[in-house]
Amino acid sequence: MAKNAKLLIRAGYIHKEMAGVYSFLPLGLRVLSNIVAIIREEMNTLGAQELHLTALQDPEPWKKSGRWDDKVVDNWFKTKLRAGGEAGLGFTHEEVMMRIMQEYVQSYRDLPILAYQIQTKFRNEERAKSGIIRTREFLMKDLYSFAKSEQEHHALYEKVKGVYAVIFERLGIGKHTYPTFASGGSFSKYSHEFQTLCEAGEDTVYVNEEKRLAVNKEVLNNEVLADLGLKKEELVERTAVEVGNIFEQGTRFSEPLGLTFKDEAGKSVPVLTGAYGIGPARIMGVLVELCSDEKGIIWPQAVAPFKVHLISLGVGRSNSERSAEAFYKTLLQKGISVLLDDRDLRAGEKFADSDLIGIPTRVVMSEKTLEQGKVEVKDRKTGEVRMLTEAELLGSLN
Amino acid sequence: MAKNAKLLIRAGYIHKEMAGVYSFLPLGLRVLSNIVAIIREEMNTLGAQELHLTALQDPEPWKKSGRWDDKVVDNWFKTKLRAGGEAGLGFTHEEVMMRIMQEYVQSYRDLPILAYQIQTKFRNEERAKSGIIRTREFLMKDLYSFAKSEQEHHALYEKVKGVYAVIFERLGIGKHTYPTFASGGSFSKYSHEFQTLCEAGEDTVYVNEEKRLAVNKEVLNNEVLADLGLKKEELVERTAVEVGNIFEQGTRFSEPLGLTFKDEAGKSVPVLTGAYGIGPARIMGVLVELCSDEKGIIWPQAVAPFKVHLISLGVGRSNSERSAEAFYKTLLQKGISVLLDDRDLRAGEKFADSDLIGIPTRVVMSEKTLEQGKVEVKDRKTGEVRMLTEAELLGSLN
Numbered sequence: 001m002a003k004n005a006k007l008l009i010r011a012g013y014i015h016k017e018m019a020g021v022y023s024f025l026p027l028g029l030r031v032l033s034n035i036v037a038i039i040r041e042e043m044n045t046l047g048a049q050e051l052h053l054t055a056l057q058d059p060e061p062w063k064k065s066g067r068w069d070d071k072v073v074d075n076w077f078k079t080k081l082r083a084g085g086e087a088g089l090g091f092t093h094e095e096v097m098m099r100i101m102q103e104y105v106q107s108y109r110d111l112p113i114l115a116y117q118i119q120t121k122f123r124n125e126e127r128a129k130s131g132i133i134r135t136r137e138f139l140m141k142d143l144y145s146f147a148k149s150e151q152e153h154h155a156l157y158e159k160v161k162g163v164y165a166v167i168f169e170r171l172g173i174g175k176h177t178y179p180t181f182a183s184g185g186s187f188s189k190y191s192h193e194f195q196t197l198c199e200a201g202e203d204t205v206y207v208n209e210e211k212r213l214a215v216n217k218e219v220l221n222n223e224v225l226a227d228l229g230l231k232k233e234e235l236v237e238r239t240a241v242e243v244g245n246i247f248e249q250g251t252r253f254s255e256p257l258g259l260t261f262k263d264e265a266g267k268s269v270p271v272l273t274g275a276y277g278i279g280p281a282r283i284m285g286v287l288v289e290l291c292s293d294e295k296g297i298i299w300p301q302a303v304a305p306f307k308v309h310l311i312s313l314g315v316g317r318s319n320s321e322r323s324a325e326a327f328y329k330t331l332l333q334k335g336i337s338v339l340l341d342d343r344d345l346r347a348g349e350k351f352a353d354s355d356l357i358g359i360p361t362r363v364v365m366s367e368k369t370l371e372q373g374k375v376e377v378k379d380r381k382t383g384e385v386r387m388l389t390e391a392e393l394l395g396s397l398n
Numbered sequence: 399m400a401k402n403a404k405l406l407i408r409a410g411y412i413h414k415e416m417a418g419v420y421s422f423l424p425l426g427l428r429v430l431s432n433i434v435a436i437i438r439e440e441m442n443t444l445g446a447q448e449l450h451l452t453a454l455q456d457p458e459p460w461k462k463s464g465r466w467d468d469k470v471v472d473n474w475f476k477t478k479l480r481a482g483g484e485a486g487l488g489f490t491h492e493e494v495m496m497r498i499m500q501e502y503v504q505s506y507r508d509l510p511i512l513a514y515q516i517q518t519k520f521r522n523e524e525r526a527k528s529g530i531i532r533t534r535e536f537l538m539k540d541l542y543s544f545a546k547s548e549q550e551h552h553a554l555y556e557k558v559k560g561v562y563a564v565i566f567e568r569l570g571i572g573k574h575t576y577p578t579f580a581s582g583g584s585f586s587k588y589s590h591e592f593q594t595l596c597e598a599g600e601d602t603v604y605v606n607e608e609k610r611l612a613v614n615k616e617v618l619n620n621e622v623l624a625d626l627g628l629k630k631e632e633l634v635e636r637t638a639v640e641v642g643n644i645f646e647q648g649t650r651f652s653e654p655l656g657l658t659f660k661d662e663a664g665k666s667v668p669v670l671t672g673a674y675g676i677g678p679a680r681i682m683g684v685l686v687e688l689c690s691d692e693k694g695i696i697w698p699q700a701v702a703p704f705k706v707h708l709i710s711l712g713v714g715r716s717n718s719e720r721s722a723e724a725f726y727k728t729l730l731q732k733g734i735s736v737l738l739d740d741r742d743l744r745a746g747e748k749f750a751d752s753d754l755i756g757i758p759t760r761v762v763m764s765e766k767t768l769e770q771g772k773v774e775v776k777d778r779k780t781g782e783v784r785m786l787t788e789a790e791l792l793g794s795l796n
Contacts, residue, residue: 015498017452018485023498024450026513032450052422052430054415055453055518056535077454079475079487081534082522087416089477089487100413100421115424120453120518124480136479137454 002200004288005131007297011356013305020128020136027357028284030305032139035171035280036118038302039141042167046159048114048143053096055120057088061095064256075124077136089122094249094275097144098257105271107262108148112156116143118280130200132285133241139281145274148261153272157248160276164194164244171283172300176290177243178214180205181228187250189227190219194244200289203242206235214240241286244278297358298381307397308338309359311350313366324365327375327390336397355380363393400598402686403529405695409754411703418526418534425755426682428703430537433569433678434516436700437539440565444557446512446541451494453518455486459493462654473522475534487520492647492673495542496655503669505660506546510554514541516678528598530683531639537679543672546659551670555646558674562592562642569681570698574688575641576612578603579626585648587625588617593638598687601640604633612638639684642676695756696779705795706736707757709748711764722763725773725788734795753778761791 005022008014013028024032043050056079062068068088070076077089090096097115105111121140128136143160147153161179168177173196180195195205195214204217208230215224215235225232251270254260260268284303291298299305308331312324324342331338339359341350347366354362364376374387377396388396403420406412411426422430441448454477460466466486468474475487488494495513503509519538526534541558545551559577566575571594578593593603593612602615606628613622613633623630649668652658658666682701689696697703706729710722722740729736737757739748745764752760762774772785775794786794 012502015501017494018454018456019481021452021454021456021485023452023494025498026447026449029448029450049424050427051424052427054419054421054535056416056419056520058416058419075480077477077485079477079522082473082524083417083526087419096415096421100423103413104410122454124477126480128481137452 002129002131002133002285002289003292004133004200004285007288007292007356008132008285011297011358014132018136020125020134022132022135022281024281027305031284031299031303032280034303034305035283036139036141038170039167039278039280040118042163042170043116043141043143046114046143046163048116050117051115052117052119053090053093053100055089055122057090057096059086059088061099061257062088065095065253066256067095075126077122077124091121091123092275093117093119093142094144094253094273095257098253098259098273101146101271102257102259105146105259105261108264111146111148111261111271112152113146114143114156114160115146116141116276130202130241130285132281133200133289134202135281138279141278141280143276145276146259147272147274148263148269150272153248153274157246157274160274161192161246164246164276164278167278168194168196168243170302171287172302173243173283173286173290178205178207178212178240180214180216180240181219181224182216182245183219185247185249185252187252188248191248192246193242195240196243196286196290197238198241198286198289199239200285201239201241203240205238205240206232207238208234209236210234214238241282241289243283243286244276246276247274249273249275292358295352296356299358299360301360304358304360306337306339306359307361308336309354309357309362310338310340311354311362311364312340312342313347313350313364316344320365320367320370323370327363327365330390330394334394334398336394361397400527400529400531400683400687401690402531402598402683405686405690405754406530406683409695409756412530416534418523418532420530420533420679422679425703429682429697429701430678432701432703433681434537434539436568437565437676437678438516440561440568441514441539441541444512444541444561446514448515449513450515450517451488451491451498453487453520455488455494457484457486459497459655460486463493463651464654465493473524475520475522489519489521490673490675491515491517491540492542492651492671493655496651496657496671499544499669500655500657503544503657503659506662509544509546509659509669510550511544512541512554512558513544514539514674528600528639528683530679531598531687532600533679536677539676539678541674543674544657545670545672546661546667548670551646551672555644555672558672559590559644562644562674562676565676566592566594566641568700569685570700571641571681571684571688576603576605576610576638578612578614578638578640579617579622580614580643581617583645583647583650585650586646589646590644591640592642594641594684594688595636596639596684596687597637598683599637599639601638603636603638605636606632607634608632612636639680639687641681641684642674644674645672647671647673690756693750694754697756697758699758702756702758704735704737704757705759706734707739707752707755707760708736709739709752709760709762711745711748711762714742718763718765718768721768725761725763728788728792732792732796734792759795
């Protein structure tokens with residue numbers, strides 16, 4: 001089992017339902033929600049509109065684009081309707097986005113539009129692997145851009161690309177993540193992936209650290225190297241996980257689905273579209289792969305399920321128990337998220353669980369620390385231990 | 399087509415993908431999110447833990463409870479795995495909740511537990527009808543309670559029942575919603591539904607307005623009337639929509655799934671469970687049925703997609719356009735959500751759209767209102783129109 005699944009299951013973040021299908025338990029949902037909140041915030045800075053499409057998919061629009069056939073798309077989940085006919089479970093949503101936009105886009109004045117959702121995708125993978133990095137059911141942020149000209153499309157594309165870099169930076173994987181040239185499609189020579197260097201990955205990429213870019217092995221050849229002005233010997237082979245991707249689609253979907261607009265001359269023209277994905281649960285898995293040690297997980301501040309893990313020792317001894325409860329309430333009142341461990345267990349067990357769960361700041365209250373009028377504060381990442389008064393700790397957390 | 403679907407589609411809140419399958423467009427997602435936020439807040443006051451289970455369901459636990467068979471549960475969506483075998487799409491989640499809890503409940507000291515999720519359910523309905531009131535794919539809040547004794551179970555049950563009343567009150571359907579006796583199961587004579595009186599409903603209930611309770615037609619007989627101390631002639635027949643339900647399950651699911659705990663005497667005993675559902679999208683549909691007139695929707699404040707619909711007339715005339723944009727920014731800075739209509743259309747069209755969309759407060763800025771140093775403020779519900787200065791309006795909105 002992949003390290004991320006092993007640690008996340010042991011620490012109570014996720015529960016395996018079937019191969020490649022994981023539920024998120026309270027701790028896990030908190031991390032996932034933190035990741036989602038950062039992505040949503042950045043989508044909104046783009047002026048993108050959030051909507052929510054369905055999982056059940058009408059075959060019609062997919063037949064128009066040629067993607068309904070299992071010989072074309074081999075990872076559909078399909079299901080029969082009691083009322084007759086069948087439906088698919090969306091593995092992506094281009095076709096239905098086009099169909100919806102058809103009702104809202106008439107004129108060049110209606111463009112550009114950016115629309116996104118954070119919604120569950122289903123992919124009938126032959127093999128599920130790498131824990132929550134590649135699953136059969138997963139949350140995805142998918143953004144779609146709709147433009148009236150190449151120029152407008154490229155401006156949107158570059159803007160989103162910039163915001164993606166900000167997102168990965170905020171999520172704590174910025175320095176490990178490279179914009180990567182990958183295979184394009186009929187409408188552009190390349191697509192861009194965002195690849196995070198990580199041994200649990202399935203992709204092989206060639207990285208130029210200095211230029212902060214990479215090339216996916218699947219497109220690496222002399223022509224590509226010449227295109228990008230790179231030399232093979234400047235590149236280092238690494239294993240990576242694709243945490244995001246951005247595609248130029250041109251009229252690949254707008255044309256078969258009839259998404260057109262009237263230009264300034266009154267002529268009907270297909271809209272130019274782009275699609276931009278990020279997998280929040282996949283990023284959670286990558287974070288565990290990158291931020292963990294032999295004792296457990298080490299969450300980056302931005303996504304940690306709680307800021308503070310408050311451990312009360314000497315449960316049953318009224319003094320330390322009361323103090324821990326009072327300090328727990330103080331932290332909550334100050335808006336600092338805190339997990340209280342007041343279980344009646346040995347200190348060693350509680351410390352081991354705390355290291356496994358990986359909340360950034362561990363605070364221990366015991367008879368001994370209280371005698372000094374202090375609490376013991378340990379940084380999960382550096383291991384540094386300090387004795388602080390409650391006021392000092394509160395100051396350092398804000 | 400049901401009134402709720404007709405109005406919500408016309409006003410751009412939802413998009414019909416297939417019969418009984420609706421996407422939520424930006425306006426619709428805002429309303430749905432407001433409803434969800436209220437429900438989540440109240441679940442958290444119960445001290446319930448939020449988690450997120452999967453849509454794809456492993457057949458195993460359902461076979462144990464006897465609910466996998468299509469002859470027992472006729473509205474499963476099922477799908478084949480490429481890797482072999484099949485999976486269901488969860489229409490509810492008792493079985494997997496039991497399986498997860500099995501790993502976390504060992505002793506009486508681990509109980510009680512309340513756990514909930516706000517997640518998508520799939521039901522292969524023979525007929526989809528009533529717009530978004532009965533659909534094949536829908537968001538549901540499902541809460542489960544786990545107790546060690548009848549007494550503990552009943553305390554939880556009553557507590558949740560109380561919180562349900564608060565939720566419906568906050569959502570603006572309190573006075574139309576009745577706790578309703580409905581058929582129980584093997585473990586309790588009755589279950590409780592929360593039925594909102596509404597012509598679009600599918601249920602027939604007998605209401606006692608004074609006592610604020612109702613009886614579902616399906617259980618109305620002399621024995622039930624005697625049980626509840628009601629007389630047939632005190633009851634009025636009404637059509638209603640079930641917006642919530644609460645079930646006592648006893649050991650119906652814990653026993654076949656092996657969810658037990660060690661009691662104080664060290665004996666292994668099955669956990670007593672309860673299940674508590676609310677359908678946020680269904681409530682959105684009911685709100686439209688109840689709060690609308692011939693011109694469109696009239697959202698209650700608590701769930702409205704925006705607080706203010708700011709309509710700028712005289713687009714192109716720089717003075718009113720600039721003023722509307724400046725006031726738009728002011729409202730946002732004050733944390734007042736606002737939808738700006740700066741389209742270049744006739745006033746009449748913009749007013750008709752505003753009535754259709756149903757945001758509580760309509761604010762018009764035009765050359766004429768600006769001459770008076772005022773804005774025109776119209777209450778969507780009462781129709782009352784007032785001329786206010788910007789400062790007066792801001793004061794009235796806070």
